Amino acid sequence: MSKALELAERALQAAQGDEVEAVVQTERSGIARFARSEVHQPTLIENEVVQLRIVRDGAVGTAAGNRIDEEGLRGVAARAGEAAANAPPDPDFPGLAAPAEYPKVEGFDEETAALGADDQARLAAVAISAAGDFELYGLYTSGVSEVAIASSTGVRASQAMTDVSVLALAAVDGASGYAERAGWAAGSVDPVAAAEESIAKAERTRGAQELQPRTYRAVLEPYALGELLQLFAYETFSGLSLLEERSYAAGRLGEQVFDEKVSINDDPLDPHGLPKAFDFEGTPKRRVALVENGVLRGAVWDRASAARAGGQESTGHAPPAALRRWGPLPFAVSMAGGDAASTDELVKVVADGIYVTRLHYLSSVHPREGVITGMTRDGTFRIRDGKIAEPLVNLRFTISVPEMLSDIPALARESALVNQSAFYDERYPYGALVPALATASFAVTGTGAAPGI
Amino acid sequence: MQELCQRAVDAAVGAGASYADARVVTRRAQWIATRNGQVDGIEDQESAGVGVRVLVGGAWGFACDRRMTDEGARDTALRACAFARAAPGGHDRMLVPVEPSRGGYAPKVEQDPFSVSVADKIDLCLRAEAGMRHEDVHVTAAAVRALREHRFFVSSEGAAMEQELVECGGGIDAMAARDGVSQIRSYPSAHGGSSAQAGWEYVERLGLDREAPRVGEQAAALLRAERCPAGTTTVVIDAEQMQLQVHESVGHPTELDRVYGSEAAYAGTSFLKPGDLGSLRYGSEHMNITADPTTEGGLGTFGFDDEGVPAEREPIVEQGILRGFLSSRESAAQLGAGRGGSMRADGWTRMPLVRMTNLHLEPGQGTLEDLIAAVDEGVYLETNKSWSIDDKRLNFQFGTQIAWEIKGGELGRMLRDATYTGVTPLFWGSMDAVAGADEWRMQGLTNCGKGQPGQHAHVSHGASPARFRNVQIGVGA
Secondary structure (H helix, E strand, C coil): CCHHHHHHHHHHHHCCCCEEEEEEEEEEEEEEEEECCEEEEEEEEEEEEEEEEEEECCEEEEEEECCCCHHHHHHHHHHHHHHHHHCCCCCCCCCCCCCCCCCCCCCCCHHHHCCCHHHHHHHHHHHHHCCCCCEEEEEEEEEEEEEEEEECCCCEEEEEEEEEEEEEEEEECCEEEEEEEEECCHHHCCHHHHHHHHHHHHHCCCCCECCCCCEEEEEECHHHHHHHHHHHHHHHCEHHHHHCCCCCCCCCCCCECCCCCCCEEECCCCCCCCCCCECCCCCECCCEEEEECCEECCCECCHHHHHHHCCCCCCCCCCCHHHHHHCCCCCCEEECCCCECCHHHHHHHHCCEEEEEEEEEEEEEEHHHCEEEEEEEEEEEEEECCEEEEEECCEEEEEEHHHHHHCCCEEEEEEEEEECCCCCCCCCCCEEEEEEEEEEEEEEEEECCCCCC | CHHHHHHHHHHHHHCCCCEEEEEEEEEEEEEEEEECCEEEEEEEEEEEEEEEEEEECCEEEEEEECCCCHHHHHHHHHHHHHHHHHCCCCCCCCCCCCCCCEEEECCCCCCCHHHCCHHHHHHHHHHHHHHHCCCCEEEEEEEEEEEEEEEEEEECCCCEEEEEEEEEEEEEEEEEEECCEEEEEEECCCCCCEEECCCCHHHHHHCHHHHHHHHHHHHHHHCCCEECCCEEEEEEECHHHHHHHHHHHHHCCCEHHHHCCCCCCCCCCCCCCHHHCCCCECCCCCCCEEECCCCCCCCCCCCECCCCCECCCEEEEECCEECCCECCHHHHHHHCCCCCCCEECCCCCCCCEECCCCEEECCCCCCHHHHHHCCCEEEEEEEEEEEEECCCCCEEEEEEEEEEEEECCEEEEEEECEEEEEEHHHHHHCEEEECCHHHCEEEEEEEEEECCCCEEEEEEEEECCEEEEEEEECCCC
């Protein structure tokens, strides 16, 4: 039994209720964050957090703490119990999860788990030293985190995960390029490759030109598409947003709304992503089809939203405690690739349009219509005659994602894992597995500054 | 706890740190929410630990640990030193000199928010929800929150302080849907309501149940409202959206760490340069922005920041001219101006960053009605719905939950899905009036994100409604 599961068992024993669930999250991580080619914010974190959910007479209360001695656990239990005692019964509460068989997943690498501060600093330095004339901004991080669940209904689950990310922004005045690599094994995450890619991109961005706002054909790299799809998926494929008619998918399930080349899953079992075996209620993870050949197929559910919907069951998408108020969330968005051998081929298909490397500060303008705004950055180019042409200033876009996905001339064959965690709260690594994409519709609504620092 | 901090600092200095500070933070955060007449969540989180920051050979190191023992504090200090040694920099890091302070701080609290029972909090939420019910309102939601944080700080320069922060707040939302249109209305602010450093009396004064019927009715009415047209026109913006406008287009770009590129890879940089201080025209002569960590009730209020620098009110923009940056001791030394004072960390697990203290748009003259009366044709915008701004904080686009047409100096029909966009200095330059002190409102937000690993900051902004000419509105897909 892992230490985290042992702690969950101890927490379970400290609490009393009709039903009790203990969730433990542990983290040991290091982030070597750098700017101007120097590590400036190195952070080492070690923490263990216990959350107890107690059900009494149909009322539910939760509490959490990081004091894990007996007195500390009793304190968490007392606060959760007090919350339940003061709450009215919840007639919709579906009860805690029953024990289940969990899928065997990848996602843990001994070598990565063994990385320490020296290694994180060294690997950051490896990226920095590849930057040449450019200054490098970004980070190298690795961590080992564990989620363990024990409940009075018999759930016993634990999963240790490793994750690694290197983010590289090569920048000087008037030029910048971005690249990243993410995975669960350090051996597959090459800091030099990320740095070199960012530099190659940055070198092409000098002398950026303005662009007339209008709708363009476009190529989106995985970095851009991953972030866009993640936000769209949060708002569109959460069972709660579907129930509450906030989602674009509300009333449209079963309809062909996207290009038939578009298939999107939430696939937490894929070893190319950041695999998960169960969610934060102890429900087994599974692959959920969200879009099949352009047809809206489904959403992700946790136990509460599934019970409210009726006729649904949890798909294993209860989020961590810090995000539970948002309802079930897709944390393993995966888009099927196409036939294009490279982004160059996508550029050729687009012929006349724009090329987008990375996005910045997305915001949902009209969630019901799937309208999202944001900016491009660190590698935006004009496409002319099937080739990447002059660099462009950062562009403001305001797009209907459904419209963008309704005409997809081509998708790249290979997908890339794009980190989607900004490492807030307790570490819970997740990412989007997406290809580069060519679209016939990408609405540019304004222009911003030139690339660069 | 200060002894524990002192042991960590001593261990760091003993291991070769030229500077060290240690923070012990204990935090309790409670969040209670109801949705559609049922309890949606009752959360009560406690967290405690020690964070140690060191300078070794000109390189920073930071480590943290939940063990609040002598051994834990010492180990944390040594790990921070080891990380700094492993990632040496190429230059010395100077800190602007600050007289080491010793002292304490606690906000004025009439009623401890944790003394109010969970049952009473749930009852308030349910009453407010009931007031929002309407046949077209599909979702009603209410939430209240409370936080107590003790911070102990010791530095190797001899600073030592203990601070207590108490926060509480709340908010309500009504979501209406019909015929494929979905609309939301919130009070007192979108995205989680508003909070203050105060006791429960703040939540009671918000009057969540009092405002609920209006919120529900407006959400329903928005379903039948016309979409805000596109064009270039005069806009009058309410105090709440102005607070966000200040936050995004003045607060973040004046953070000196962004100016120097520390956030380049993630949150972004700034269109401002160090040499702009004292000369750059940020906006019109009506624009006066103040950073004030002494504002009573502000979420960005403290006695000392997380470098031990005493709180002080400072001008950021005066009559449209850039007069100050938000800084740390290191970035102030780099600039050769300022004293730091804006370093804040999200709990004990994060390294302090330059964060906003309370940042206010100072009031002008007259009333909201006066602002509207001087508009022949335009729109009045209220309550944020969407927000986005580029990495240099120049090109922004905001959406509001509700708007009204202005015709002949009076409010006309209600409009939905309003958006406006602009470029920061041009936009602020187009501001021709700010309403007076009677219209000035301060609200606190708890979701400001920055840093890697990510940190949430809590900060308040005060503003009066303001008027802007020649603004692009109605940006569509």
